[in-house]
Amino acid sequence: MMRFLLLLVGLVSLTAQAVTLDDLQMRFSQQPVLRADFSQQRSVSGMDQKLNSSGNLIISRSDGLWWQQQKPFPLSLLLTESKMVQTMPGQEPQVVTAQNNPQMFQFNSLLTALFHADHRALEQNFALDFHDRGQGNWTLELTPKTSPLNRLFKTITLDGQTFLNNIDINDMQGDSTKIRFFNQRTEPKTLTDAEKPHFSS
Numbered sequence: 136m137m138r139f140l141l142l143l144v145g146l147v148s149l150t151a152q153a154v155t156l157d158d159l160q161m162r163f164s165q166q167p168v169l170r171a172d173f174s175q176q177r178s179v180s181g182m183d184q185k186l187n188s189s190g191n192l193i194i195s196r197s198d199g200l201w202w203q204q205q206k207p208f209p210l211s212l213l214l215t216e217s218k219m220v221q222t223m224p225g226q227e228p229q230v231v232t233a234q235n236n237p238q239m240f241q242f243n244s245l246l247t248a249l250f251h252a253d254h255r256a257l258e259q260n261f262a263l264d265f266h267d268r269g270q271g272n273w274t275l276e277l278t279p280k281t282s283p284l285n286r287l288f289k290t291i292t293l294d295g296q297t298f299l300n301n302i303d304i305n306d307m308q309g310d311s312t313k314i315r316f317f318n319q320r321t322e323p324k325t326l327t328d329a330e331k332p333h334f335s336s
Contacts, residue, residue: 154267156275159252167195168326171319180309181196192331195326201333213336221334228336245284260284261291271296 158174170193177186190204199215213220219231248256255261261277261284269275274294289305300318304312326334 141212154271154273156252156254156263156265159273159275160254164196164254166321167196169319169321171298173314173318174313177312178310193326193330195334198326198334201330203333205235211333214332215334218285222336266295 140160147236162192169307172189174189174190175187177188179186181229187207188204189206190202192200192203195201199213202212202214204210204212204298209224211222213222217232222228223233225317245256253265254265257277260279262280264276264278267275273296274292277291279291287306289307290303291305292303293299294301298316300316302312302314304314306312
């Protein structure tokens, strides 16, 4: 589940006009690469102390998502169309494919739909409640309606303006996760030589 929470992130560009889900999907397709920093705060039922983490990410439309947690310990996660790879220092990479873990890999298509703001794909798994909040601001609340998502999450709420800025996740155990994205960059429009190795695991 943590992989899923970490990966719930995408890029959408907006205008000052009224925003629709079709707008989000179309404008995402015009942004080939997004780089951003993130902070994550997890509240666990029964624990007073919140769990905080931070790092950076790269979303490439053609290559996938690379998520690099830097604090409180280093951890990288790569998501492509064919696999998910989690890597920690001093450990062998953990590779998830459709063959060795079908249920976990089912999230791959779902996450791709989120990145692309593909509301037709999202509607297969969620009830969607979309709001244009004016001046380019928008909110999309996802309520799971299929298993196993409806056994894991109550709601997943995304909001943003020019980019996706926040993801708030409430799960069925009473825990919550808040992910904030900032310092988003869309230049250069292709992966740099330094970034390409992240996607070759």
